[in-house]
Amino acid sequence: MVGVPRKHRLALLVVALPVMMLAIYMALVYAPSPAQGFAAPDAQRIFHFHVAVAWTSYVAFIVTAVASVVYLRTRSEKFDTLALSSAEIGLMFCTAAIITGSIWARAEWGTFWRWEDMKLFMTLVLWLVYLSYIGVRGMIQARETRARVSAVFGVLGILCVPLSFSANRIWAQFHPTVLVTSTGSLQPGMLHALIVAVVAMTLFYIYLVLERVELEGLHLRLEDLKEEMGDDPDE
Amino acid sequence: MPSTALLIAAKDLRAEFRTKRTLNSMLIFSVMVILAFRFAFTAGDGGPAMVAPSALWITFILAGMFALSASFSKEKDQETFQSLLLCPGSRTSIYLGKMLSSFILITMVELFSIVAMAVFFEYDFGGPERLAWLAVVVVLGTLGFVGVGTLVAAMTMNTQMREVMLPVLVLPLVVFTIIMPAVTATAKVLGEAGMADVGAEVRLLLTFALVYIIAALLLFDYVIEE
Numbered sequence: 189m190v191g192v193p194r195k196h197r198l199a200l201l202v203v204a205l206p207v208m209m210l211a212i213y214m215a216l217v218y219a220p221s222p223a224q225g226f227a228a229p230d231a232q233r234i235f236h237f238h239v240a241v242a243w244t245s246y247v248a249f250i251v252t253a254v255a256s257v258v259y260l261r262t263r264s265e266k267f268d269t270l271a272l273s274s275a276e277i278g279l280m281f282c283t284a285a286i287i288t289g290s291i292w293a294r295a296e297w298g299t300f301w302r303w304e305d306m307k308l309f310m311t312l313v314l315w316l317v318y319l320s321y322i323g324v325r326g327m328i329q330a331r332e333t334r335a336r337v338s339a340v341f342g343v344l345g346i347l348c349v350p351l352s353f354s355a356n357r358i359w360a361q362f363h364p365t366v367l368v369t370s371t372g373s374l375q376p377g378m379l380h381a382l383i384v385a386v387v388a389m390t391l392f393y394i395y396l397v398l399e400r401v402e403l404e405g406l407h408l409r410l411e412d413l414k415e416e417m418g419d420d421p422d423e
Numbered sequence: 424m425p426s427t428a429l430l431i432a433a434k435d436l437r438a439e440f441r442t443k444r445t446l447n448s449m450l451i452f453s454v455m456v457i458l459a460f461r462f463a464f465t466a467g468d469g470g471p472a473m474v475a476p477s478a479l480w481i482t483f484i485l486a487g488m489f490a491l492s493a494s495f496s497k498e499k500d501q502e503t504f505q506s507l508l509l510c511p512g513s514r515t516s517i518y519l520g521k522m523l524s525s526f527i528l529i530t531m532v533e534l535f536s537i538v539a540m541a542v543f544f545e546y547d548f549g550g551p552e553r554l555a556w557l558a559v560v561v562v563l564g565t566l567g568f569v570g571v572g573t574l575v576a577a578m579t580m581n582t583q584m585r586e587v588m589l590p591v592l593v594l595p596l597v598v599f600t601i602i603m604p605a606v607t608a609t610a611k612v613l614g615e616a617g618m619a620d621v622g623a624e625v626r627l628l629l630t631f632a633l634v635y636i637i638a639a640l641l642l643f644d645y646v647i648e649e
Contacts (some may be wrong), residue, residue, distance in 0.1 A: 309599065313595055313598055313599045316595035316598070317595040317596065319595075320591050320592050320595055323588075323591055324578075324591070324592055327582040327583045327584060327588050328581060328582050328583070329583070333581050336645055336646070336648065337578045337582070339645070340574070340578060340642045340645055340646050341575075341578065341592060343638070343642060344571070344574075344575075344596060
């Protein structure tokens, strides 16, 4: 696996960090509080991060699915590595989305979770799907079978992403819908802060995936070396 | 459906009915689950009407795992999978054949579970109209479940601890797409206040059954490559 050189990865981190700082400043200070319609207006500020991490997790899972399809077509191991890396980082972002959403829900609705809300439910299902994706990889020893089987599951899993994303449109329930009315319901300051937060999280995601790809490359090399020495790769 | 698929399904069913090992364990298992629900829920929980739809589907799905898992692990254990791969016709006919045989086995167990449910919960499943709609919901839900489950069963055939991995992989995929609309529809069909409209749920179940079967037909070749 030929990864991205270390200095390029570091450069990306150097760019991502200030954007992240700016996003925090804009979300907490620059963006106005929503004028009306919310029980806890200032708690609403977490929404910038919540939307950004949720968005990034969807992107990550789509990258996993695309890499899985490309793997099945080309059988090039680097796409399997990319699929795995993106799924792991996506799961992390998805966890962050669920946690930030719950924190906001506690302030706004008075409860951490609403089982009857489809959007919440779907995101949890998505989280479970990619948890099993990572789980199944650990259960297959043969490298080629592992890549092939998990690629198929990576494609199946993506069927849930559009569902999760559109769930709050299909079942317009409690979860606030922001993007559907585009800028109409969003005050300009909030929109700016949101865009910066999305950019920051996306850059951070790319950085993390590149690091994870590098790590997995090393891991596979170690497996190869152990095999050459005649060791069982599991020991 | 190609004739190879029908032959594979017939072979599976013939082998199964000679020993009835999978079928018997599924039947015993489903009675156990229904009785467990019967003991666990008492009158205070809102009565059988509240419990029945979810208990039924949990039973269907858990018992169904046995059929799905057995359909491929039998071939693997008896080392007949290679010969199955050699049979003429496209590999998707293996998928269709396995899907059909699992579907028939699971439907038989479902029929039995519904009767067991009626007996143990002293539950009245109502007149022919309700039963007809219940049949539609059960058939569509099972079709979607078997559609995705057969693909995943083929995937887990080569994993360690495949008995655990099958439900771990299948459940997140079906919990929202099959179980939820099916339970909602079953509750509506069996509702005490009379039957409510289940058009939306039936459409959803049909959509996912199609989505999963088409996805499986496209992906199955990759799963069983040897």
